Amino acid sequence: MRTLIIFLCSTVICLTRAVPIQKWHRTTDGCLYYVDNQASVNWYQAWEECLNNNMTLITIDSYIKQKYIDNFIDMFYPNKFQYWVAAHDNAVAKRHVWATTGKPMYFTNWGKGQPAYSTNYHCIGSLIDGQWFDAPCANVYNFICENLQCTTNQNNVDEFEYGGVPKELKKYNVNIWNHLGHP
Secondary structure (H helix, E strand, O other): OHHHHHHHHHHHHHHHOOOOOOEEEEEOOOOOEEEEEEEEEEEHHHHHHHHHHOOOEOOOHHHHHHHHHHHHHHOOOOOOOEEEEEEEEEOOOOEEEOOOOOEEOOOOOEOOOOOOOOOOOEEEEOOOOOOEEEEEOOEEEEEEOOOOOHHHOOOHHHHHHOOOEEEHHHHOOOHHHHHHOOO
16 A cells, blocks of 8 residues: 555656746747746736846747747647737837837737727737737736847848738738828
């Protein structure tokens, strides 16, 4: 009986440690990412956590980067999660910028009915399917950090239009609200 209890206890310990959660990832181009899909923090705490690691919240400034992150999450994280990205409209309502660069968002991946522009909805997150939403910055989600040098569009400029969107996909990634003259 004692042997059986020891065996069961050791099996439970082994099973709980069998799948370690890898938080640090380096890509072939040298970009380092830190993915925390366990901590639920508000946008400011996520920003601070990234800064504590000499990183920034992820800036998804192109269709290619969006697809890369979507595939990356699918590959390494079987349990999908929502996470903060480095965009907000805290300075001017309805004018979203990347906190990492201060530049307007030229590429967007808004979910249906987004951005909602509700009261106090100033920070941007990504849903499980990779579509974006705006939410109160005090809401809690997971987060992804990246090296600062990886926050700017690293795509071949000759192949892409301004904003990192491939020409053939431009029609799918235009933020119509901004093009209608709204800030």
